[in-house]
Amino acid sequence: MLGFWKKLHKPVFVLAPMADVTDAAFRRIIVEIGKPDVMWTEFVSADGLALAPEAGRKKLLKSLEYSETERPIVAQFFTSHPENMKKAGKLARELGFDGVDINMGCPDRSVEKQGAGASLMKNVALARELVRAAKEGAPDLPVSVKTRTGYNQPELEHWLSEILKEDVAMVTIHARTRKEMSKVPARWEFVRRAVEIRKASGSETLIFGNGDVKDLKEARIRVEETGCDGVMLGRAIFGNPWLFTELEPSLEDRLQILVKHTKLFEELLSGYKSFSIMKKHFKAYVTGFDGSGDLRSKLMNTNNAGEVEAIVSEFLKNRIIPE
Secondary structure (H helix, E strand, O other): OOHHHHHOOOOEEEEOOOOOOOOHHHHHHHHHHHOOOEEEEEEEEHHHHHHOOHHHHHHHHHOOOOOHHHOOEEEEEEOOOHHHHHHHHHHHHHOOOOEEEEEEOOOOHHHHOOOOHHHHHHOHHHHHHHHHHHHHHOOOOOEEEEEEEEOOOEOHHHHHHHHHOOOOOEEEEEEEEOOOOOOOOOOOHHHHHHHHHHHHHOOOOEEEEEOOOOOHHHHHHHHHHHOOOEEEEOHHHOOOOOOOOOOOOOHHHHHHHHHHHHHHHHHHHEOOEOHHHHHHHHHHHOOOOOOHHHHHHHHOOOOOHHHHHHHHHHHHHHHOOOO
16 A cells, blocks of 8 residues: 555655656656655546647656656656546556646645545545555555645534545645635644644545645654655745755855756747746745845846856856956
């Protein structure tokens, strides 16, 4: 059931899957600088993989590309159709992934309209069926679930207890309800409650917490407070691929990595993703130092990696103080 998860030293610190953020380019940068214990792909539509025409499927498969340096790496899927979840699990196995994760927490309306993501918390029977389908498609891979404390209100007592009956390897609890979105602080007392529910059930399923953790120091505190097996960090990685190293980069290092990240994005994802996606990273990398506003403004008007490199090089050259 646990697969590679049982080999990891606890507590485990992992990187959250984030659409149009943790793509192949950014993950390579993160691995090079300081790798988390486990990595995830962006979430991918199992329905799209099963039903999309060739061009659409090719684009989705691009989201499942990874490098060997990223292992262990987990493929995350969303769907409300067990037959497509089974096919996605089979594909993950064929592509050599180390695990399969089912998204049962995404609050995006377009995902929920499909009966997937957070809406699965309102359909426990289907959620359990999806887990069984993933296991059937990938019988030798551990299956995990990323979810929330509940839909409109916390309902871990029922929701988590039902998921645990399927012997999943790991459950990540985002410490908010779907209704709360990210409008309120994460409520980590519910992660502690999830651990208690797991313990009472006699399950071996690992429980991870997620929500508002800004660094590894805070992650360790959350583990101590809740007894969870690990912590998933998400937004804290923006502009900070050093997150899992606890190092403080120099300004030059940060800007040079921005350039390298941009080049990798262009190399790996050009033609599949809009260059504008990189601009959310520019905002995160370029902040908190003299001249950051002007530099950020210039970068936001770029169209390719060459332009980005030229602007950053000029900025760094002009910062050199003559002896």
